[in-house]
Every structure is written in C-alpha cells, then in structure tokens.
Amino acid sequence: MATSEVIKNFIDGEWRDCSSGKRIEVDDPSNGETVAVIAEAGPEEVNLAVAAADRVFRDRVLIDMHPYDRGRMLFRVADALESRSDEVAIINCIETGKALDLARGEVRTAVRYLRYYAGLADKL
Structure with a gap:
C-alpha cells in the first residue's frame, strides 16, 4: 500500500x-x-x-448562525462520518496498529458524540 x-x-x-x-x-x-x-x-x-x-x-x-442550523450542520458531519466509518476505522488500524473492532468502536463513539452535541445546539 x-x-x-x-x-x-x-x-x-x-x-x-x-x-x-x-x-x-x-x-x-x-x-x-x-x-x-x-x-x-x-x-x-x-x-x-x-x-x-x-x-x-x-x-x-x-x-450568528441560528443554533438549530448549527445543530443540523453537526448532524450532517455525523452522517458523513458514519457513512465512511469502515474506511476511517481501517485507516486508523493501518496507521496505529490497533484492532479493527476497537477502531470501529471509536468511530461509532465519535458519531454518537457529534449527534449528542448536535442535539444540544439549540437547547443551550
């Protein structure tokens, strides 16, 4: 490679x-x-x-962006990351040598955090 x-x-x-x-x-x-x-x-x-x-x-x-729109933007980032989660996890494995299951879990966690904070954007 x-x-x-x-x-x-x-x-x-x-x-x-x-x-x-x-x-x-x-x-x-x-x-x-x-x-x-x-x-x-x-x-x-x-x-x-x-x-x-x-x-x-x-x-x-x-x-100045409306908080709802900031949240929507973060949801789009989460969706984009999730759609390429296997690719990101494999690159992480190659770069670091970590196990694929661990890398996939880290990507899933990142997606969850993005969605969590996206959901809070218009509530704080």
Whole structure:
C-alpha cells in the first residue's frame, strides 16, 4: 500500500503544500511499510491557519448562525462520518496498529458524540 502522493495541509479552504518542503512518513506498525506521506506544517502554515480561523471568528458566521442550523450542520458531519466509518476505522488500524473492532468502536463513539452535541445546539 505504499504511496507517493503527498497529503497536503488543508488551510483556509484549500490544500497547501508546506513552505519548508519537509515530509512526514506514516508507517504501518505491523510491517513498517510507508502508507502515507504528509506535508509537515511549519510556522508559516500555522500562521496562515490561525489567521484564517481568526477571520472566520471575526466574520461571526458560526456565532450568528441560528443554533438549530448549527445543530443540523453537526448532524450532517455525523452522517458523513458514519457513512465512511469502515474506511476511517481501517485507516486508523493501518496507521496505529490497533484492532479493527476497537477502531470501529471509536468511530461509532465519535458519531454518537457529534449527534449528542448536535442535539444540544439549540437547547443551550
């Protein structure tokens, strides 16, 4: 499952390579094979991400969004995660070496938490 594709950083709505050109190899602990190569974020990428987050905060889109709509957004995230739960669990196993049943349970737990907090969004 070796890969040559570099996974870039998602910053401010777009995939960006790192300014340093540094890479992090993610190895399958069961056999040492490289399963992913990730662009290593450095100070420039961190600054871009913080600036983007600050701008979104100041734009108040999420703050001013009706709580019901925020909840619906979280429900959609939960649905998307659940629809890809096997894929996420398998990637987690390959990356960490944990048992598939444990990884599936962690994904199910994440989906439950997302739905729980989505349900609270318009009640707090």
